Amino acid sequence: MELDDNLYEQIVTLCNEGDTLVEEGDVDHAIRKYLTALNLVPSPKNEWEASTWIYTALGDAYFINEEYVQAKDSFFNALNCPEGISNPLILLRLGESLVECGELDKAKEYLLRAYMLEGYEIFSEEEDQKYYELIKDIIGGY
Template identity: 60%
Template structure:
């Protein structure tokens, strides 16, 4: 579903502020900013495309902040939003998060999904340990 233009523009503007904070390594403030954007999305949140990228931004930022439990929760929410299950970045970041939480078997599942959707190129900026999880599967 699509949001009204005015609301959509407000959400995009707030998320852009969050992106700027991430680029400045101000992860806690970025998370707070993304949550403000998410608050503007009507219920049920999982029905809106905007929620897909807001939850993804939250999960990614929490991952960078090494808050893997929160990252996992946000990324599982992203999967349940429009096109989330088909997004290779969400699959990869969720797999990496699960890996960091010590759930290597579940991590393998999501990392493999990312590889199937995007190919090896998705690993170009990632640590080798994540690709190593699926090497024997491909």
């Protein structure tokens, strides 16, 4: 299934505006843009590819805002959308959100999945190394 071209363009525009707002540090307004875009996606939302990237962008914005429960919920939603389960970035961010929510056992599971798909590179210099440290002993890392 594909979204109507006009609807797709509206969603992409809103998400691009949200991305720009995040870059400018206006995360609260970015979240509103992403939520507006998500509301345009027909139900059930988890059947649409657009929902995968909207939920991911929303989760990132919530994570930046230190709203970790909302971030976790957004990443779980993204995981249940097309190709979400095999997306290492979603798995990584979900694991990081779970760490911040104090759910360490679940966090390790998703961080490990991200590692298995992408290797150590997923834990780039931009990532806090505390997340890698959680799984380092499991994978035999240094």
